[in-house]
Amino acid sequence: MGRTIAILVARLIFAGVFALAASFKFAGMEATAAYIAAAGFPFPLFLAWVAAIFEVALVLAFLTGAFFSEAALLAAVYVIxxxxxxxxxxxxxxxxxxxxxxxxxxxFLAGLLFAAVHGPGERLALRKGFIWTQTAASAR
Known part of the structure; x- marks a missing residue:
């Protein structure tokens, strides 16, 4: 029971962090674009929208468990x-x-990598993905 609770709390934390990031982007898309432009990237408004939509997709993956390991790996690359x-x-x-x-x-990277390896847990998780295998499930 403790393991399940810890995994669900971790998933909620991951989802919460990316939900906050996305909400800040949606609330101030022009400011986000300016920040991206200041870093020297072209098409900053487009990239701001891509980042916000990507973060929403991460939230959905962390909340549902679908494509969880893939999302955690992509989030790890994004965070670094x-x-x-x-x-x-x-x-x-x-x-x-x-x-x-x-x-x-x-x-944050360390947590995401740990999550990617261990998956979304046994409870409240859609088991869809490319990385998720029966072997990974039986290793738990």
């Missing part, structure tokens, strides 16, 4: 990309807090 682009070494000299933000992304 964000760490380097928006909080990486080039930002540290101007603001030491950026180093803390950068490191925080790695703790």
């Amino acid at each position: 990309f964000l760490a380097f682009v928006f909080h990486g070494p080039s930002h540290w000299q101007g603001n030491q807090a950026e180093f803390g933000f950068f490191v925080d992304h790695f703790t």
